[in-house]
Amino acid sequence: MKKGFLAGFVLSLAVVLLPTFYYMDARSSSDRQGKTEVSAEPPDLFPGNPKRDPSPSATRATDPALAPIPPSPASPVPSPPPDADVLAPSSPKGEPAGEIVMLKKPMPVQAFPPPAPVRPEGGIRTRVYDPDRIYTLRTAVSHVTLVDLPEDAKEVYMGDSKLFLAEVFGKRVKVKPITYNPDARTNMIIYTLNKRLTFRIVMVPPGKEDDLVTFLSPREETVVNLNPLKTEIQKSLEAKVSEKMAKDRLVSLEEAGPTDPLPIEGRGNGIRLRLLGFTRTPADARIFALFEVLNTGRTTFRVERIRLRGYRRSVLWEGEKQWKENADWESTFDREILPGKTGRFLLSVTRIPTSGGRRGLEIELDGQTQAGTEIVRGDSGGERH
DSSP, rough: OOOHHHHHHHHHHHHHHHHHHHHHHHHHHHHHSSSSOOOSOOOSSOOOOOOOOOOHHHHHHHHHOOOOOOOOOTSSOOOOOOOOOOOOOOTTSOOOOSOOEEESSOOOOOOOOOOOOOEEEEEEEEEETHHHHHTEEOOOOOOOEEEESSSSSEEESOOOOOOOOEEEEEEEEEEEEEEOOOTOOEEEEESSSOEEEEEEEEEEOOOSSSEEEEEEHHHHHHHHHHHHHHHHHHHHHHHHOOOOOOOHHHHHHHHHHHHHEEEEEEEEEEEEEEEEEEEETOOOOOOOEEEEEEOOOOOEEEEEEEEEEEEEEEEOOOTEEEEEEEEEEEEEEEEEEOOOOOOHHHHHHOOOOOTTTTEEEEEEEEEEOSEEEEEEEETTTBOOO
């Protein structure tokens, strides 16, 4: 049974494949000869069969070397597009071939989009600040590279300032090469209020440089970094308030009377200088000598300097003064006193000097009037100048 099945399968396969092989061989012969065509009628596979018609037409159809047979109506020649110029190539004898079609204009081909251009290195970059990282900054000849920082740059250090130039504009640092050496290398360190950034600066061909590099603070530092800024603002405000309060206290001390009175007076040309005594500040216990200047003249008087000196009278020479060490204080001023007005001045001293016996104090005032320089002196011993 298996042998019969196998024999039937082989026979069926032969019947199916033999016409196909013969048709393929006939087409290849037609291509070689250029003007012959194979008939669509299958050849006589069994020449000795008496049932076949032994007519000359049948014999000619099976012989590819004989004259060609007109094309079968079942296989028409494909028509070209209406807008194409058709050129029918001729056979060696000048007969047109009805099967081969040549187009003068090629068929349209689907156009594919061009590939996206490769983005050059460099350009605009964004970095997250990391104090332990060294950043590479790419620069090029005739190009400028900008570095945006999260805080104002306080100090910028360039490794070799003859190769690269760095300029600071608040939070922005401009870096530019000033050399044409393509192998130029250096480093740069930027300090802000709370950060330090380290860079390696290299030269690259134009088109690959960094145009703008922006540094952002990490999210966890955004709130923390506000504290130093607030602290600086708070310190600045406290300093301004403290300075204003100190000025207000001094004004109050000038207007108030002395806590340790010690009157000394000196007179000049329309100017009267008086030492009222000494006063202390309640906050820091600083000691000041309180002076009063009265302008009795007709022109404005400008106070420039006030001086206080301690001395001791000589034992041998009654009129000689021996000036005491660490008892000489003076200060400069620039205040005008109008005619008929009075002004008070504080002179800082280290201690309250004593007066009496052979000890004495001398006061001195330098100023300018419309007539010229005026010097007024006074002495605790009663001497006036």
